Amino acid sequence: xxxxxxxxxxxxxxxEARSRVATNQVLPFAxxxxxxxxxxxGTDRGTLSAAAGGLFWLAVLFSAMLAIQRSxxxxxxDDARDALRLSGLDAGxxxxxxxxAIVVQLLxxxxxxxxxxxxxxxxxxxxxLLLIGSTVLATAGLAAAxxxxxxxxxxxxxxxxxxxxxVLPALAPLLLAAARVADAALGGTPGLAAPxxxxxxxxxxxxxxxxxxxxxxxxxxx
Amino acid sequence: MDLVVRLxxxxxxxxxxPALAGVDLDVxxxxxxxxxxxxxxxxxxxxxxxxxxxxxxSGEATVLGHDLRRDRRAVREEIGLLGHATYLYDxxxxxxNLRFAARAAGAGVADAKAALDRLGLGGxxxxxxxxxxxxxxxxxxxxxxxxxxxxxxxxLDEPHAGLDAGxxxxxxxLVVEAAGEGATVLLASHELDRxxxxxxxxxxxxxxxxxxGLLRAELRPAPAASSxxxxxxxxxxxxxxxxxxxx
Numbered sequence: 001x002x003x004x005x006x007x008x009x010x011x012x013x014x015x016e017a018r019s020r021v022a023t024n025q026v027l028p029f030a031x032x033x034x035x036x037x038x039x040x041x042g043t044d045r046g047t048l049s050a051a052a053g054g055l056f057w058l059a060v061l062f063s064a065m066l067a068i069q070r071s072x073x074x075x076x077x078d079d080a081r082d083a084l085r086l087s088g089l090d091a092g093x094x095x096x097x098x099x100x101a102i103v104v105q106l107l108x109x110x111x112x113x114x115x116x117x118x119x120x121x122x123x124x125x126x127x128x129l130l131l132i133g134s135t136v137l138a139t140a141g142l143a144a145a146x147x148x149x150x151x152x153x154x155x156x157x158x159x160x161x162x163x164x165x166x167v168l169p170a171l172a173p174l175l176l177a178a179a180r181v182a183d184a185a186l187g188g189t190p191g192l193a194a195p196x197x198x199x200x201x202x203x204x205x206x207x208x209x210x211x212x213x214x215x216x217x218x219x220x221x222x
Numbered sequence: 223m224d225l226v227v228r229l230x231x232x233x234x235x236x237x238x239x240p241a242l243a244g245v246d247l248d249v250x251x252x253x254x255x256x257x258x259x260x261x262x263x264x265x266x267x268x269x270x271x272x273x274x275x276x277x278x279x280s281g282e283a284t285v286l287g288h289d290l291r292r293d294r295r296a297v298r299e300e301i302g303l304l305g306h307a308t309y310l311y312d313x314x315x316x317x318x319n320l321r322f323a324a325r326a327a328g329a330g331v332a333d334a335k336a337a338l339d340r341l342g343l344g345g346x347x348x349x350x351x352x353x354x355x356x357x358x359x360x361x362x363x364x365x366x367x368x369x370x371x372x373x374x375x376x377x378l379d380e381p382h383a384g385l386d387a388g389x390x391x392x393x394x395x396l397v398v399e400a401a402g403e404g405a406t407v408l409l410a411s412h413e414l415d416r417x418x419x420x421x422x423x424x425x426x427x428x429x430x431x432x433x434x435g436l437l438r439a440e441l442r443p444a445p446a447a448s449s450x451x452x453x454x455x456x457x458x459x460x461x462x463x464x465x466x467x468x469x
Contacts, residue, residue, distance in 0.1 A: 004326070011311070011322050018313035018351070074311060082275060083309035087326035088299045220294075 001093040001212075008089065008097025013104060015074050022067065022105050030063040030109055034116045048121040053182030056110075056117050057175050061142070063109055065164055067102050068146035072154045081154065084219065091216030095147055099211065102143040103136075110135055127190040131182060134197055138178035141204030145170045148211040148218065155222035173203050224287060226251050226375055226406040227272055232281035234271055234430075241267035243430030244281070254397060254407040256421035258414045264430040265410035266306070269377045272408060273303045286374055299328070302373030304381050308364035312353035316343055316363050319352055323367040337366035341392060357384045362392075369396055376400055378409040382416055394420055 016022050037055045041047050048055075075081040084094060117123055125131065149167040153159040177199040184193035227249035234242040241264050249255050257265050270276045272285055274294035283290035285297045310319050317338065324334035338344055341362040352360060361384045368376065376397070382390050397407050397420050411417035418424050426433045 007322070007325055011314070011318075014318065015311055015313045074313075077312060078310055079305065079307035080309050080311060082303075082305065082307065083323070085275065086273060086298050086301070086303055087323070088295070088328060089326050 001090045001096070004089040004093025005096035005100060008094050009100040009104070010097075012071060012074070012098060012101035016070070016101070016105060021070055022109070026063050026066045026070075026105075027109055027112060029066065030059050030113055031116055033059040033062055034113065034120055038120055045122045049123050049186075050183075052117050052121045052123045053186055054179040055121070056113060056182060057138070057179045059113055060106065060110060060139075061168075061171060061175055064102070064106055064142050064146055065167070067105050068143075068150045068167070069160060069163060071098055071102055071147065072150045072159070076154065076159075081219075081222070091219055092212040094219065095144075095151075095211045095215035096208075099140070099143040099147045099208070102146065103139050106139045106143065107136065110139065123186050124188075125186065126188040127185040127193075130190050130193055130197075131185040134178060134181040134185070134193070134200060137197070137200045137204050138174055138181075141174045141200065141207050142171055144204065144207035144211045145174070148207065148214065151215060151218040151222055153222075170207075173199065177203070224251070225249060225284070226253070226286055227408065228282070228284040229271075230282040232271065232283050233279045234267055234276050235279045236267070240430050241276070242271060242278075245427075245430070245432055247425070247432055249406055249408060251406055252401055252404050254401050254409065254420050254422045256414065256417045256424040257408065257410040257427055258412070258417070258424060259410075259427040259433075261412075263427045265427055266379050267430075268427060269303065269379050269408060269410055270305070272375070273301055273377055274298060275303075300373060301375045301377055302368035302371045303377040303379070304364055304368050305379050306383075308352075308360045309367070310352040310360060310363060313351060315349050315351055316355070317348040319363060320348075320367055320370060324370045327371045329370050329372065333370045333372065334366075337370040338363075340369065340396070341366040342388070358386055358389055361385055362389055365393055365396065369400075372405075374405055376405055376407040376409075378407065378411075380411055381409060382411065382413055390416070 034055065037059070038048060041051065075084060118125070146167055149170060150163060153163045153166060156162060177196040180196040181193045181200065184190050184196070225248050227247060229245050229247040232242050232245045233240060245264075245268065257268060259265050267276055271278060271283065271290070274290050274297050278291060286300050288296040290297060311322075314322070317334075320334040320338055321331055324331060338348055343359070343362055343366060347359070352363065355363065365381070378397070381393055385393060397409070401407055407420075409417055409420065414424065
């Protein structure tokens with residue numbers, strides 16, 4: 001399964017590196033969202049700083065939608081999804097590979113967005129290790145849920161509009177927990193983050209386990 | 223003899239429409255069976271059913287000894303399907319596409335390279351992105367991907383479509399070679415004149431049903447087909463086939 005996951009992740013990342021959709025479209029979109037949040041909330045640095053954690057994760061969430069759509073878009077072109085079914089690859093491996101590729105893309109995006117938050121919203125990093133750990137955890141959960149629901153929507157003609165409707169409710173607990181952890185880490189109160197980190201761990205574990213187990217059936221039925 | 227494909231009263235519905243309306247079909251090891259028929263007759267659905275890509279509503283289906291309903295993965299590990307699509311990732315090069323397909327199927331990179339060379343895709347062309355290839359070149363890459371898997375059962379859906387004369391000859395040579403090595407070939411085609419030269423047996427599908435069948439000897443009285451050795455068609459049923467109508 002892990003050999004297949006590496007194979008699929010490498011393929012997806014190579015496709016993204018060639019197409020440059022992530023760097024030329026998703027990244028500028030995410031930065032634009034950060035700037036628009038600043039316009040919407042006004043120029044008061046205090047307000048922006050207080051809301052920075054939630055705004056960061058909303059920008060990540062919107063960008064993740066694009067990355068997930070893209071991940072299944074490359075399989076929809078030329079019926080490549082049939083090729084995945086016929087490939088002999090382990091379905092759990094395909095799931096982990098696609099989710100892994102999205103995690104890598106989102107983590108790179110989050111580094112840039114994090115720098116943008118520091119510069120635009122004037123925030124201080126008080127607990128960087130907590131922030132990094134929770135970001136990796138939340139990103140893994142987000143990618144896992146996104147790939148599972150992306151597969152549900154993949155075979156439908158209305159997949160582009162249906163995917164956000166399906167996946168955003170499932171991601172709400174992750175968004176809430178990740179934003180609270182970020183607020184605690186940025187606000188200098190890391191002790192308040194513990195229950196939210198546990199919630200992140202639970203949801204991420206559930207989504208990854210669900211994806212590994214159910215992806216085969218989802219791939220066949222999509 | 224264990225049949226490579228054994229279908230009994232197989233029904234597959236597309237919505238309410240029976241794309242396969244009760245198909246019975248036996249295909250013997252090493253046989254090259256050509257499936258003809260008009261557009262919408264069910265040729266593609268038949269091949270996709272054998273690949274486990276369409277749901278079966280009823281009937282019994284065994285491919286390479288595996289039950290299609292219960293063990294699709296085992297079937298897929300031993301087949302190669304050339305469909306209407308080429309299954310290529312546009313942003314990957316020819317070589318990268320082939321390597322991914324070969325590795326996914328558990329085949330070696332050497333098999334992918336050999337298949338590329340065989341299909342005339344070596345040299346500079348292997349480094350070209352798939353989205354810069356012509357339709358015929360994409361078709362050749364797709365054929366190479368099937369060949370690299372070294373499947374026991376080749377499922378070829380309109381394989382000559384989009385190929386130039388050289389590509390058609392290469393494909394025919396591959397089919398003959400694969401059959402010579404013991405692989406079984408199920409080939410759906412409109413172009414029966416061309417495809418039947420490869421066929422040990424030809425059947426026609428219409429309205430989701432196998433309408434009739436022909437032995438190669440009846441299609442084309444070639445000396446090889448009328449030799450003492452049993453034809454693949456005979457081997458498929460274990461008995462001499464009944465006289466069949468020419469469609």
